Amino acid sequence: MLKLKEPIDFPNAVPIKLISAKDAAAGATDPGVLTWVTGYGVTRVDPVVYPSTLQKVQLPVVSNAQASLVWKEIASTDMMAGYRDGNKDACSGDSGGPMVVSVNGENKLAGLVSWGSTNCDTYGAYTRLSLFESWITQKTGIEITFIAPVPRGDSIVCYGTSTSEYIAAPVTGASAYNWSLTPLNSGTIDGNMETATVAWNSGFTGSAEVNLQISRNGELSDMSALKVNVAKLTKIISEPADTVLCAEKPVTLEIVAEGYNLNYSWSKDNDLFRSGPTGIVNILSATTDDSGHYFCEIKGSCGTVVSATSNLTVLPVTRIVAISPDAEVSFGDDLTLDVTTEGHSLTYQWQKDGKSLEQGISSNLLLQNVNAKDIGVYRTTVSGTCGTQLSNKVYVYVKKPDHSTDPEFFVWPTIVKAEFNVALNNDEKYTILLQNTIGKLFMRKKDCQYQTLINISDLPPGIYIATCYNDIIRKSIKIIKK
CATH class of the missing domain: 2.60.40.3080 (Immunoglobulin-like)
Structure with a gap:
């Protein structure tokens, strides 16, 4: 870096801004960007010819990976530009000269001519200035990135709020604070130096930005912005109705709400069991233990609401647990066949040898004063809200008296x-x-x-x-x- 003994005093010489790390991160020096390189370097290599006027050439930025096809070792601080087989390039005598790029319509110094081919006919290297922003500021005191301070104030504004106040930190030497609000349909802003008031449009919701640009010593800063969300009030759009279903089936409880930064707290029988950013409760295979009274509290940046109670009833699946074993009973005795079941709203139909029995409509079948006609194969069909089951067979034999x-x-x-x-x-x-x-x-x-x-x-x-x-x-x- 060269420090001049005295300031440059030429009427047609104006300072050029240096590119910032922020500009580079936004893509200002990405491969494909067109640059302008200027200098008094040779315009012909053999025989050597120097120009009498300032020359300029437009060269595209290329990736270091692309340039490595020609140059095997490229430092990360080098930015490569030019054409692999071209007749355009910086050349001997241009070293240290400027490479500029356009940033939002303004030229900024992005690189310095560093090294390249002796024939000046392929990719050349330029010092990548965005990597030296802190070093340059430290050594010179030059503030490369003059950015207005980000406004302070509410970043979340609830629908229906009429006005909001915003404040900026004082900037030494600032002559004007230029406040603006986008989008235009979000409202209006009235600024007085470090403070501004936003009057929000009554029908607006969504994202907005409070923008600030500062003028200092004839120089305009980069614009800063505070993102503001004009949020809808927390409101329930739909909620689950009472639900009755059979066990082992899936069920979904869903609350649809509008608002901002919503958190859903689900409770069952007044006990909190889930809290998070989703209003959906998925039960993949319901059991009777899932039956209960459910409600959801929804908290957002703009209010809290509580849903109505939704009743979930899970009915047991029809199932035969046990049935009487095969039986041998004496002539004239009584015999009871029993079936143990689970289910909801169950009905029974006993059969003997495949034929329904009129008296067989409960969980037990009573055979009184049995005789040979009662010998046979018994089973029962159990039907309920959640399915039908057919029992195993029960074999009954009646023994004749032996006297x-x-x-x-x-x-x-x-x-x-x-x-x-x-x-x-x-x-x-x-x-x-x-x-x-x-x-x-x-x-x-x-x-x-x-x-x-x-x-x-x-x-x-x-x-x-x-x-x-x-x-x-x-x-x-x-x-x-x-």
Whole structure:
């Protein structure tokens, strides 16, 4: 950096602003930006020709990655510009000269000619001044970035507010404070040096900016701005109605509200269970424990509102928990079959051998003074608000009294997995036939006497008919193989 002994005093020489880091961050020196480079460097390399007047050339900024196709080592403080194979470039004698770019219509010094090709026909390097802003200010006291102080005041204004006050920090040497408000339909602003008053338009909501630009010693600062949100009052647009659904189904409770910086606090049965920026509660698979009274408190920058209470009722799914086991009951006794269930508004229909029973419309089925007609397969259908279930089968067999003195066959058990017994209460021989319900013969066993063990483990589950007979007696018994 060169410090002059005396100030430059030329009528046609005016200071040029230096580019700032803020300008660079906004894209003022991005690849593709066109720059102007000026100087008195050579205009021909061989033979060397120097110009008699100031020369200028327009060159595009290129990325360091692009320039590395020509130059292998490029410092991060270098900004590259020019054409890979061109006849435009800064050249010998231009070193230290200015590279300027346009920032909002104003030329600013962005780079200094640094190094390049001896033939001046490819990408050249320029010192990237935006990286030295702090150093330049520290060494010279020159304030590269003259920015007006950001106004202080409300950044959130609630709808219906008539006026707001804004204040700027004093700037030494300032001759004028130029206040403005955007967009124009947001209201009007009246400024008096460091203070200003905004009169908001009654129908406006949304984003606005209170802008300030300062004039000092004939120089205008960069404009500063305070972003202001003219926010809607906190208001509920819609809320959930009472909901009834079956368990294991999804349910969504949703509050739609307007306002600014909204926070939703959900409560169930007066206990807070969720708080955050969303008005939606998603329950992916509801349970009966989710039933309750729900409401939401919504707090925003412009007020607090509370929703009405929404009642959520989750009904249990129809389910059979247990049913009576298979039963063997004596002739003339009573038998009760029970089913244990869960669900809502349940109805029952018992069946015997696939046919509905008129008396079977509750959770228990009472069979009184049973006889052979009650032998069979029982099950029940349970229906409710949330589904229908069919129970497992229950096998019931009625045993005949064993005190008869007449010849009698006895078969037990009649509900089996593998074996059952056949016996005759005298010493006569007998034959046993085993058939299915459509008459197919599976077994014939002759010359049986007293008690006989029959093994049907190799037969599939189902209902079979065991027929026991001789010249005196014949009897058929239903055998249920599980």
